Amino acid sequence: MTRVEFTNLDKILYPEARITKAKVIEYYIRMAPYMLGMLAERPAILTRYPNGVDQEGFYEKDAPAGMPDWVETFRRYSETARRNINYVVCKDLDTLIWLANLAALEIHITMSTVKSFEIPDLALFDIDPEPPATFDDVVEVASLLKEKLDMLGFHSYVKTTGKKGLHVVIPMVPEHRFEYAREFAHQIGKYLSKECELVVSEMSKTKEPGKIFIDYLQNSHGRTMICPYSLRATPNATVSLPLDWKQVKKGLKPNEFTLSTVAKVKQSPWEGMLKNKQKLIKG
Numbered sequence: 001m002t003r004v005e006f007t008n009l010d011k012i013l014y015p016e017a018r019i020t021k022a023k024v025i026e027y028y029i030r031m032a033p034y035m036l037g038m039l040a041e042r043p044a045i046l047t048r049y050p051n052g053v054d055q056e057g058f059y060e061k062d063a064p065a066g067m068p069d070w071v072e073t074f075r076r077y078s079e080t081a082r083r084n085i086n087y088v089v090c091k092d093l094d095t096l097i098w099l100a101n102l103a104a105l106e107i108h109i110t111m112s113t114v115k116s117f118e119i120p121d122l123a124l125f126d127i128d129p130e131p132p133a134t135f136d137d138v139v140e141v142a143s144l145l146k147e148k149l150d151m152l153g154f155h156s157y158v159k160t161t162g163k164k165g166l167h168v169v170i171p172m173v174p175e176h177r178f179e180y181a182r183e184f185a186h187q188i189g190k191y192l193s194k195e196c197e198l199v200v201s202e203m204s205k206t207k208e209p210g211k212i213f214i215d216y217l218q219n220s221h222g223r224t225m226i227c228p229y230s231l232r233a234t235p236n237a238t239v240s241l242p243l244d245w246k247q248v249k250k251g252l253k254p255n256e257f258t259l260s261t262v263a264k265v266k267q268s269p270w271e272g273m274l275k276n277k278q279k280l281i282k283g
Contacts, residue, residue: 003070004097013052013103016235019259024231025100027259031229032093034242034268038228039096041113043074043087045224046099047106053233057105063088064102071095074114080222089114105231108224111181116174121277123181124225125168125188126161126215133210135164136250137198141212142166144196146245148188154278157270160254162232162240167225173277178221184280185216228270231259242270 009022028035049057063073063086072095073086090096090107099107111120125145129138142158145168149156157169172181189201198212206213218225226232226240237259 002097003068003094004101006101011052011103013049013105014235014237014259015052015054017237017258017260019237021101021103023259024103024105025097027231027263028096028100029093030263031265032096034265034270035096035107035227035229036090036092037274038109039090039107041091041115042089042109043076043114043117044090044099044227045108045110046088046102046104047108047233048102048104049233050103053105053235057233060104061085061087068098071098074117076117078222105233107227107230109227110222110224111178111219112174112221118177118221119174120176120178120181120219121172121174121274122225123170123172123185123280124218125185126218126225127166127168127212128206128215129164129212130207130209133198133212135252135254137210137212138164138166139248139250139252141192141196141199141214142168142248144192144199145188145214146248148191155276156245157242157273158245158248159228159240159242159270160238160257162226162230162238162254162257163234164254166248167240169225169273170280171273171277173279176280178219180280182216182219185214185219189214189216228268229262242268244269 011021046060072089074089075086078085111122154170159167193199193201200211200213228242230240232238239257239262241257
């Protein structure tokens, strides 16, 4: 029995795919066992589409008005907003369902937890292509990145972004500030740019046609990544899907990972990921 009061369940949130709010809620119920481990201790930042993905949505850091008293929040002063922000912390199924009922289709998370907000426990490599670079090119770069991380002794995890790129993540012992993780990712990007002409490692070159930027800047305080298994606001309701590295090969079609297909998942390749925290300094 849920504490959530549902509204407008027949409202179509994905017009092209004819997906209703009820279907979105059902999807998040199915995915809760795979999502809550990542969500439970992190501030959640929402992108809401109350009128559907064909209409303009809005980004929401602050807990929305009318929030039930059983939803947990994390209060933090924002230097950019110059005020306190009350972030939603999605610790249980009811909260996840409540977010779905708000048409919070995209759920983004920080690279740090509420217990150690200034110190990240995830290092992120955001592999972002510029047309005419293809997803096969993204796969090539991700494979080179994995080889480099393997050589350095890191166990990495990969997922689709739900759009045009891939995320490669290293769970790490929370002992260094964001600047350290950012510099680590930047140095890896610089190395790969020398090994592969597709790769650029500097922000100034990100719009060069056919190039792929390894975005190290996401490892900054306040930046986020889309939560594993979160929906995206795309016409066919794509999903940010964790993958086994064996699946990352040319011919992979991330637009085939949708609400309808991912709902059938039985096990996550990221199972136990947060227990595999690694030190960024080896040896």
